[in-house]
Each structure stands twice: as C-alpha cells, then as structure tokens.
Amino acid sequence: MRKTVQLFITCIIDTLYPEIGKAVVQVLRRVGNSVEFSPYQTCCGQPAFNAGLWDQARTIAVHTIKTFEKTQGDIVIPSGSCASMIRHHYPELFERDPTWSKRAKDFAERVYELSEYLVDRLGMTEIGARFPHKITYHSSCHLLRELGVDRQPRALLSHVHEAEFIELPGTTDCCGFGGVFSVEHPEISAAMLERKIKNIENSGADYVVSCDAGCITNINGGLHRLNIPQRALHIAEVLACT
Amino acid sequence: MTSKFHQRIRLALENPVLQSALDNNAERRNTARRTIYQSLPQDLQIMRQKAHAIRADVIEHLELYLEKFSANAQQNGWIVHRAATAQHAVQIVLEITKSHHAKRVAKSKSMISEEIELNAALEKAGIEVIETDLGEYIVQLRKEHPAHIITPAVHLTRQQVGQLFHEKFGIPFTEDVPTMTATARRVLREVFLTAEIGLSGVNFGVADNGLVCIVTNEGNARMVTTLPPVHIALMGIERLVPTLEDLAIMLYLLPRSATGQKLTVYTSLIRAPSQDGDGCRERHLVLVDNGRLAMRETPLKEALYCIRCGACFNACPVFREIGGHSYVGVSGRFTPYGGPIGSIISGGLFGYTEFGHLARASSLCGACREACPVDIDLPKLLLRVRAGKITPLSQPTPTKPNTPTLLKWGLKFFAGIATRPSLFSLAQRLAGMGSFLISPSKNWLKLPAITGWGYSKDFPRPATKPFRDIWKEILDENTYPSQTLNDKPIYADNPKPVSSYSSPNLTDWFERELTDLGGRFIACDTATLAQKILDFLKENQIAIVQAWRSEHLPASLLSLLYQNNIIIKHQPDPEIRVGITAVECAIAESGTLVIPGDQDRPITSSLLPETHLAILRSSDILPRLPEALQRQEHIKAPLTVLISGPSRTADIEMTLTIGVHGPGEVHVFILQDQ
Numbered sequence: 001m002r003k004t005v006q007l008f009i010t011c012i013i014d015t016l017y018p019e020i021g022k023a024v025v026q027v028l029r030r031v032g033n034s035v036e037f038s039p040y041q042t043c044c045g046q047p048a049f050n051a052g053l054w055d056q057a058r059t060i061a062v063h064t065i066k067t068f069e070k071t072q073g074d075i076v077i078p079s080g081s082c083a084s085m086i087r088h089h090y091p092e093l094f095e096r097d098p099t100w101s102k103r104a105k106d107f108a109e110r111v112y113e114l115s116e117y118l119v120d121r122l123g124m125t126e127i128g129a130r131f132p133h134k135i136t137y138h139s140s141c142h143l144l145r146e147l148g149v150d151r152q153p154r155a156l157l158s159h160v161h162e163a164e165f166i167e168l169p170g171t172t173d174c175c176g177f178g179g180v181f182s183v184e185h186p187e188i189s190a191a192m193l194e195r196k197i198k199n200i201e202n203s204g205a206d207y208v209v210s211c212d213a214g215c216i217t218n219i220n221g222g223l224h225r226l227n228i229p230q231r232a233l234h235i236a237e238v239l240a241c242t
Numbered sequence: 243m244t245s246k247f248h249q250r251i252r253l254a255l256e257n258p259v260l261q262s263a264l265d266n267n268a269e270r271r272n273t274a275r276r277t278i279y280q281s282l283p284q285d286l287q288i289m290r291q292k293a294h295a296i297r298a299d300v301i302e303h304l305e306l307y308l309e310k311f312s313a314n315a316q317q318n319g320w321i322v323h324r325a326a327t328a329q330h331a332v333q334i335v336l337e338i339t340k341s342h343h344a345k346r347v348a349k350s351k352s353m354i355s356e357e358i359e360l361n362a363a364l365e366k367a368g369i370e371v372i373e374t375d376l377g378e379y380i381v382q383l384r385k386e387h388p389a390h391i392i393t394p395a396v397h398l399t400r401q402q403v404g405q406l407f408h409e410k411f412g413i414p415f416t417e418d419v420p421t422m423t424a425t426a427r428r429v430l431r432e433v434f435l436t437a438e439i440g441l442s443g444v445n446f447g448v449a450d451n452g453l454v455c456i457v458t459n460e461g462n463a464r465m466v467t468t469l470p471p472v473h474i475a476l477m478g479i480e481r482l483v484p485t486l487e488d489l490a491i492m493l494y495l496l497p498r499s500a501t502g503q504k505l506t507v508y509t510s511l512i513r514a515p516s517q518d519g520d521g522c523r524e525r526h527l528v529l530v531d532n533g534r535l536a537m538r539e540t541p542l543k544e545a546l547y548c549i550r551c552g553a554c555f556n557a558c559p560v561f562r563e564i565g566g567h568s569y570v571g572v573s574g575r576f577t578p579y580g581g582p583i584g585s586i587i588s589g590g591l592f593g594y595t596e597f598g599h600l601a602r603a604s605s606l607c608g609a610c611r612e613a614c615p616v617d618i619d620l621p622k623l624l625l626r627v628r629a630g631k632i633t634p635l636s637q638p639t640p641t642k643p644n645t646p647t648l649l650k651w652g653l654k655f656f657a658g659i660a661t662r663p664s665l666f667s668l669a670q671r672l673a674g675m676g677s678f679l680i681s682p683s684k685n686w687l688k689l690p691a692i693t694g695w696g697y698s699k700d701f702p703r704p705a706t707k708p709f710r711d712i713w714k715e716i717l718d719e720n721t722y723p724s725q726t727l728n729d730k731p732i733y734a735d736n737p738k739p740v741s742s743y744s745s746p747n748l749t750d751w752f753e754r755e756l757t758d759l760g761g762r763f764i765a766c767d768t769a770t771l772a773q774k775i776l777d778f779l780k781e782n783q784i785a786i787v788q789a790w791r792s793e794h795l796p797a798s799l800l801s802l803l804y805q806n807n808i809i810i811k812h813q814p815d816p817e818i819r820v821g822i823t824a825v826e827c828a829i830a831e832s833g834t835l836v837i838p839g840d841q842d843r844p845i846t847s848s849l850l851p852e853t854h855l856a857i858l859r860s861s862d863i864l865p866r867l868p869e870a871l872q873r874q875e876h877i878k879a880p881l882t883v884l885i886s887g888p889s890r891t892a893d894i895e896m897t898l899t900i901g902v903h904g905p906g907e908v909h910v911f912i913l914q915d916q
Contacts, residue, residue, distance in 0.1 A: 017705070018709040021713075022716060045660070050625065051649055052625075053643055060657055063661040177605065185694075188560055192605065195559075221699030221702070
C-alpha cells in the first residue's frame with residue numbers, strides 16, 4: 001500500500017532549485033510514497049525569525065500551519081534548517097497562545113527532514129541510487145546540532161552504488177551562510193566560507209553533498225565566484241540518480 | 243554601515259598574525275576539550291544535564307542561595323559586602339584599600355573586575371594595580387583589554403611578547419617562552435611579597451558551607467589569596483552552587499571545557515581567613531549584582547547559568563575569525579565579555595542599544611551550545627536578543643528588534659507575500675523573468691558587494707519556472723513507481739565515552755595521571771622515606787627547607803633531616819627552594835593532591851618554593867573528585883588546595899610552560915602501606 005506524504009518544498013528550492021524539488025519527488029516515489037504538494041505553501045518564516053522580526057515570522061508560520069492542517073500524513077522537508085525552525089522555534093513563537101501552540105505542536109509532529117524520514121521513519125538506507133563520482137558530505141548546522149541528524153544522511157550516502165565517499169575535513173564547521181547573517185556580516189561570512197571551500201578543495205571530492213539548500217547556495221556561490229569546478233549537491237540529487 | 247564594530251571586524255580579518263593565533267587557539271582548545279571529555283566518569287551528556295539542572299536551580303532560587311552562602315561565609319570569618327551596581331562595587335573596594343592605606347594591589351584574574359572597570363578606578367585613586375596572571379599581565383603592560391576570558395593574550399605572538407618584555411624590563415629580546423615566563427615570575431614575585439592587598443575573582447561559592455572556590459594554573463591566585471595580609475574576592479552573585487557534590491560536577495566540567503585539563507593545577511577552596519601566622523588574615527567577599535537580578539526576569543535568564551569556561555569562544559566560527567577585541571559597542575566601548583555568551587549578556591547587562599547588535603554577528607550554527615558544559619541554549623538566546631526580547635516579560639512595551647532598517651523593510655515585504663500564495667507565486671515568476679533578462683546566458687548573477695551576498699559569492703539565477711509550476715508537470719508522471727525495497731533499518735552506534743581507567747589499583751592510576759602532568763612519583767615505605775628525601779636534597783644541594791610542623795608529617799622525618807644538617811623552617815621565605823608537606827588525600831583520576839593549610843601546615847610550603855615534596859600514604863588515594871570533596875577533614879582548615887602537577891601556563895602562543903608562580907617540580911613520595 002502506498003503511503004501519502006506531503007511535500008514542503010521550502011522557498012529556496014521552490015524558487016531557485018526546482019530540479020532539486022524534482023529529485024526529492026523521485027526519491028519519495030521510489031521508496032513507495034505517493035507525494036502530494038499543496039500549492040498554498042510558501043516559506044516556514046525562518047528568515048524573518050532569524051532577523052528578529054518575530055511578528056512577521058508568526059504570520060508566515062500561521063499561514064504554513066493552516067496550509068498543512070488541510071492535508072494529511074507525514075510532511076517531508078528537504079531542509080534541516082526549515083524542519084528545525086518548525087520543531088524548535090515555532091513553540092517559542094506561539095508560547096503565549098495556547099491554541100496556536102497546540103496547532104504548531106501537532107504540525108511539528110508530522111514534520112520530517114528528508115534523510116530523517118527515509119532512514120528513521122521508513123527504515124531505508126538502500127534506495128537503489130548509483131552515482132559514479134567522488135563525494136563528500138557537509139554536515140549542515142541545524143540538521144546536525146538542532147535535529148541531531150547525521151548518521152541518516154551518511155547511511156544513505158554509504159549505500160549509493162559506485163560512489164566513492166571521502167570525509168570532509170572540518171565537516172561540522174559552519175559554511176558561513178546563517179541566513180540574514182551572510183548579508184549583515186558579509187566579511188565574516190566570507191571568511192568562514194573560505195575555510196569551508198579550502199576543505200572542500202582539499203577533500204578532492206567532485207561533489208560536496210548537503211541536506212540544506214541554504215548551505216548549497218552559499219557554497220556554490222563561493223565556488224562559482226572562485227572558478228572552482230567542484231559543486232555542492234542536495235542529497236536528493238544524488239539519491240535520485242540511478 | 244561601517245559601524246565601529248564593522249571596522250573592528252575588518253581590522254581583525256586583515257591581520258594575518260591575529261588570524262593564525264586564532265586558528266591555533268581554536269584548533270588546540272577544541273581538540274583538547276573533546277579529548278579530555280573521554281575521561282569523565284559519566285557520559286558527557288548526562289553530566290551536562292546535571293550541571294544545567296544545578297545552575298537552573300541556583301538561578302531560580304538565587305536570593306535563597308545567596309542568603310545562605312553569605313551567612314555561611316560570614317560565619318567562617320569573611321567580611322561580606324553586597325554591591326548592587328558596578329559603581330557600588332568599586333566604592334567598596336576603594337574603601338577597603340583606603341582603610342588599609344594600601345598602595346599596591348596584586349590581582350589575579352577576575353572578569354568581574356573588568357566588568358566594573360576596577361583597575362582604572364584604583365589607579366585614579368593612586369593605587370598601583372598589578373595583574374599577576376601571565377596573560378592578563380601582558381595585556382596590562384600593553385594597555386589592552388583581554389582578548390579572551392580564559393586566554394587574555396591569545397592575540398599575541400611570542401615575538402610581540404618578547405619585544406614587550408625587552409622594552410619594559412630591559413631584558414635582551416627573546417623568543418623563548420620559558421625565559422619570558424621566568425622573567426614574569428621574577429618580577430611578579432616581588433609584587434606578591436609587597437602588595438598590601440590581594441584581589442581575586444571567584445569561580446564558585448558553595449552555599450552549603452560558604453567555601454570560595456578559585457581555579458588557576460599558574461599559582462598566582464594562590465599567591466594573591468595567601469601572601470598579602472588582606473584578600474578581596476570579587477564575585478558575580480550568580481556564581482553559586484548549592485553543595486560540595488554540585489561543586490564536584492562543576493569542577494569536572496569547567497577545566498575540561500576551558501583548557502582541556504582534568505583539573506586545573508590549583509583548585510583553591512578558601513573557607514576562612516587564617517587566624518594567625520601563615521597566610522592572609524582578613525578576607526572580604528564583594529558580591530556584585532550589576533544587572534544580574536534584573537536580567538533574571540527577562541527571557542535571557544538562561545545566560546546566567548554560564549560558568550565562564552570560554553568553550554563557546556573556542557568553538558565559535560565567528561570568534562575564530564574576528565577575535566575578542568572586535569566585540570565593541572556602537573560607541574566603540576569594549577565589552578569584557580565577547581564571543582557567543584558575551585554577545586548575549588553584553589546586551590542584557592550593559593545596554594541593548596550599545597551592545598545588542600553583537601548578537602547579529604552569528605550564523606546560529608550552534609557550535610557554542612554544543613561546546614557549552616552547562617548546555618545553555620545560546621542560539622535561542624542570540625535570537626531573543628535580535629528580537630528585542632530582553633526586557634522583563636511583565637513590561638508592557640517590549641523593546642523593538644534591532645534589525646537593520648533595509649533588511650526590516652525587505653522582510654516585512656517578504657512576509658506580506660509569503661502569506662499570500664498567489665502573490666508569492668507571482669513574485670517568483672517576476673524574479674525568474676527579471677533575472678533572466680539581466681543574465682540571459684548565465685545561470686549565475688554577479689551581485690554587487692553592497693548587497694552583502696555579492697561580497698564573496700555569486701547568486702544562482704532564480705528559476706524561470708519555480709517548483710510549483712513544475713509540480714503540475716510531474717504530478718502524474720510515475721517515472722519511479724512504487725518499488726518494494728525492503729531494507730533493515732539501521733541504528734546509531736553512538737560511541738559512549740568510556741572512563742579511561744577502571745583499574746582498581748589506585749596507586750598505579752594516580753601515578754599514571756601524576757606523571758602525565760609532569761609530576762614525579764617516588765615509591766617508598768616508612769623505613770626508606772627519610773633517606774629518599776635526604777638523597778634528593780643532597781643531590782640538589784639543598785640545605786634549607788620549608789616544611790609542615792612535625793606532628794603533621796611522618797614520625798621522626800624532620801628530626802632525621804635535622805640530624806643530617808638540613809635547616810627546617812615553617813615560615814615562608816622566598817629564598818627557600820624546597821617545601822615539604824604531607825597530603826590529606828589524593829585523587830587518582832586527575833593525579834591531584836589535596837593539601838590543607840593552617841598554622842601548623844603552612845600553605846606556602848606547597849607554593850613559594852620551586853620544588854614541592856609531598857608525602858602521601860597509598861591508602862589515602864581516592865578514585866575520584868567527589869569522594870575527596872566529601873571528606874570533611876579539609877573543610878575544617880581555613881584553606882585547602884587541590885594540586886594537580888607543577889604550576890603551568892599556556893598564555894603565550896598556547897605554548898605549555900612549566901613553573902610560573904607555583905612550584906615547577908612536584909615530587910610525590912608514596913608510602914606503601916604494609
């Protein structure tokens with residue numbers, strides 16, 4: 001029997017990387033899901049929240065909760081950062097509102113980050129992916145430290161056929177994205193990215209895999225600026241390859 | 243845009259010397275911290291949660307614990323003062339110095355003294371203040387602020403310090419760290435002996451019994467708390483633990499997180515002034531609030547759990563780039579507390595308008611929380627500072643977020659469209675088409691540096707067809723139909739830290755730890771002890787020693803030494819090169835000696851001489867710290883010190899140097915029980 005999952009694609013993937021979105025759908029279908037996508041979804045509200053604008057973040061969060069309340073089943077998000085926003089920061093946003101607090105909690109309980117969903121919820125690590133390249137893995141901060149998700153993407157990557165996995169030096173170091181931080185403090189962000197890029201270069205991998213489109217945008221933006229041929233890929237793009 | 247903070251950041255990023263010093267700091271400290279956690283008696287996460295709970299309880303019932311602690315300290319003979327503000331605290335210290343006609347204050351490291359800007363006030367009153375922690379001394383000589391709460395001179399190279407010492411002391415320029423350390427030892431020794439007042443910070447106060455705990459490595463805090471006749475301890479009111487058991491948990495975590503040590507070389511437990519003879523005769527405790535009680539009523543309360551280990555500084559990727567001197571206010575004012583925790587409490591304690599912006603210089607990566615031994619949710623607190631959630635919840639008009647104007651309007655606009663899907667979708671299309679017109683042939687946009695993003699990276703061109711449009715195309719496309727891919731779930735094999743030694747042989751365990759610290763272990767028995775000590779003294783041409791009184795040492799030891807022409811003194815004397823003490827008990831897991839001090843057991847005999855000979859019965863070796871702290875015996879002494887190896891510092895370029903102010907050699911004679 002096919003399981004229905006809701007896809008919360010995130011504003012970054014929706015707007016910048018529809019091809020990652022496609023890959024996510026392919027992966028979810030391949031493991032036996034029927035995928036639904038509500039066109040009313042927009043953003044989880046994290047940019048406003050991180051910038052300090054909690055009123056604005058709250059209105060976006062309300063919109064998101066309402067949108068997904070009209071749907072059923074697990075909600076998969078291909079981003080550790082957005083999943084963490086919902087799981088860890090929505091409670092604070094609705095702290096003083098018992099009704100919305102409850103609605104936010106019920107919503108959060110349905111939410112899974114993609115790799116977490118595949119490995120922990122479905123118990124799958126081998127999904128028949130083939131990717132004949134040297135790959136490495138960047139542990140995105142919110143995924144790693146707020147959701148505690150690390151072994152899941154690693155398990156998935158270790159089962160990708162013909163891929164050669166190389167450990168990234170300093171894999172848990174922040175890439176310097178940090179949402180609004182990268183715009184407010186471009187110099188510090190640049191210095192952090194420089195360190196990350198050096199490590200990516202030193203790894204000798206062709207691709208650096210991440211579970212967050214924010215990190216991917218940041219890392220690829222730097223790699224492109226510096227004319228370095230390596231690229232960051234979303235884990236779904238690797239898993240979708242057969 | 244170019245605020246004073248931004249200017250500082252740029253200066254730091256452009257300074258290659260600073261950059262390499264900061265890299266060095268981060269790499270060494272983070273590795274050392276992770277490695278040493280393996281030696282905890284319990285799983286790190288369990289201990290962190292315990293520590294968190296202890297600190298939460300203290301802050302929740304702060305008045306109660308403060309009352310209890312003050313009463314007990316007073317009972318022990320401390321003169322206790324309460325200061326509501328920085329000015330008040332300064333006033334109290336000034337009055338004490340005046341009443342003693344003090345001209346010279348020897349000071350060990352105290353962040354709260356930086357916070358209340360005490361040095362400037364004392365100097366203004368004509369009192370000479372000398373920092374005695376090597377790192378603090380160096381920054382004081384350079385007229386700088388500490389660049390790190392644990393490693394004040396982290397930003398300097400050995401060449402810079404060598405040049406400084408050459409200029410200040412007229413010694414030939416040297417790059418040799420031990421030579422520089424020896425110079426500081428020589429100069430500061432005179433300070434310790436002549437200062438009328440010793441001033442220190444406090445790491446923990448124990449509410450149950452009024453003990454004051456101070457941890458150091460060099461031995462300077464021991465000097466300032468024992469040699470001058472008057473001691474003033476400055477303490478933030480939040481630095482309390484309820485019991486000795488709780489103290490043990492903090493002492494398991496603090497040195498490990500701060501410097502990667504099992505225990506610092508010296509952990510002083512000061513109970514009371516000494517009644518007569520050896521040691522300090524008057525002890526003042528100044529309990530400073532300076533905004534802490536007020537901050538407790540705000541959403542930043544959890545920041546008060548901090549035990550000032552500095553681990554979040556070392557783990558922070560932003561600190562690693564900009565260093566401690568970049569954390570300045572809007573007016574350019576320094577905050578004593580930089581790094582992640584400082585970016586929270588500076589705004590909370592010293593003004594949101596001045597320091598609130600520091601919390602925005604964080605990628606919220608969470609490395610700080612991961613490193614925090616008391617599990618403070620620093621990212622959450624940083625977010626609250628950004629949102630202006632820094633005033634008491636009861637306050638009707640909340641503080642406004644400190645979001646920069648342009649960003650604020652941009653995000654307000656974004657929120658407007660993100661709550662209206664049709665507008666959102668329209669905006670996506672406009673962005674896609676607009677950027678296509680700007681850059682039709684390339685998938686990347688080169689944004690100008692002023693956008694922030696364009697400073698160091700390119701931006702991907704928004705898709706002309708966003709995912710929501712593509713969705714319609716792939717809706718029915720069963721390219722990858724359901725497959726039955728059965729696969730066993732995998733489970734985490736989280737490695738649990740194992741305590742290093744489970745060996746029941748405590749003597750071996752103690753020996754291993756002591757030797758690791760650079761101490762020497764000499765096995766002997768009652769029959770051979772005196773001869774072994776005598777051999778050591780002869781070999782090193784020592785004719786005079788400072789020792790405990792004979793009733794506290796193995797029988798006939800002193801008389802045997804005396805018969806062999808060794809002069810025995812009990813009073814401190816800077817010329818004496820060897821001190822002889824017994825040991826109350828020892829801790830195997832950290833190679834620590836627990837040494838009480840009173841009139842008959844002069845504490846200076848394990849401090850002033852360059853070599854310390856300690857006599858320990860093997861039956862007095864306890865496995866772990868809590869057992870040692872629970873032995874009530876040492877709490878009876880006015881002062882007890884836990885000594886873990888020879889005095890050391892790593893304040894210059896993180897280079898470990900042995901023998902700063904305390905003994906450079908520690909020899910432990912173990913009496914094997916029959």
